[in-house]
Amino acid sequence: MAMNVGSGGGDASGDPEVVVDINTTPLIDVMLVLLIMLIITIPMQTHAVKLDLPQGNPPPPPVPPQVVTIDVDFDGTISWNGDAVPNEQQLQARFVNASLLPDQPEIHLRPNRLAPYSAVAHVMADAQRLGMTKLGLVGQEQYMGNN
Numbered sequence: 001m002a003m004n005v006g007s008g009g010g011d012a013s014g015d016p017e018v019v020v021d022i023n024t025t026p027l028i029d030v031m032l033v034l035l036i037m038l039i040i041t042i043p044m045q046t047h048a049v050k051l052d053l054p055q056g057n058p059p060p061p062p063v064p065p066q067v068v069t070i071d072v073d074f075d076g077t078i079s080w081n082g083d084a085v086p087n088e089q090q091l092q093a094r095f096v097n098a099s100l101l102p103d104q105p106e107i108h109l110r111p112n113r114l115a116p117y118s119a120v121a122h123v124m125a126d127a128q129r130l131g132m133t134k135l136g137l138v139g140q141e142q143y144m145g146n147n
Contacts, residue, residue: 065134066105068098072123074114092126099131107132110139 071079078085085091098105107127111120127135 063103066103067108068105069108069110069138070123072109072111072115072120074112076116076119078119078123088126091123092130095127095130095132104132104134106134106136108136108138111137113142 069081071082073079078091080091080094085094098107109120109123109127124135
């Protein structure tokens with residue numbers, strides 16, 4: 001690279017000679033950065049992902065699922081669809097019978113706000129241990145109110 005440098009002299013008044021050439025170094029730097037950005041972004045724009053998305057709403061299930069509601073009261077008593085379960089062995093037998101059905105029912109567990117945590121956790125653990133796969137807690141709006 002060559003550079004124009006004045007002779008250091010100038011005219012008779014002592015002012016140095018003015019160089020009228022444009023400084024192209026910043027222009028070249030900017031152009032190189034733009035070129036690199038263009039090279040990087042062009043391959044990203046050409047890649048496409050083909051997706052086969054479903055059209056419209058899926059059909060509803062052919063048969064609504066059977067729902068079993070289990071209530072845990074404040075004193076730890078358990079009821080299965082409104083019928084009181086007298087002991088833990090009967091609750092476990094009902095879980096085993098429900099888990100052996102070809103289409104397992106949904107278990108909706110509704111604990112009372114004042115029910116002990118251990119009783120609710122015990123029912124959930126029994127359901128999972130005995131093969132129930134569709135278990136959910138319902139009635140959570142009672143916990144959202146004033147404490």
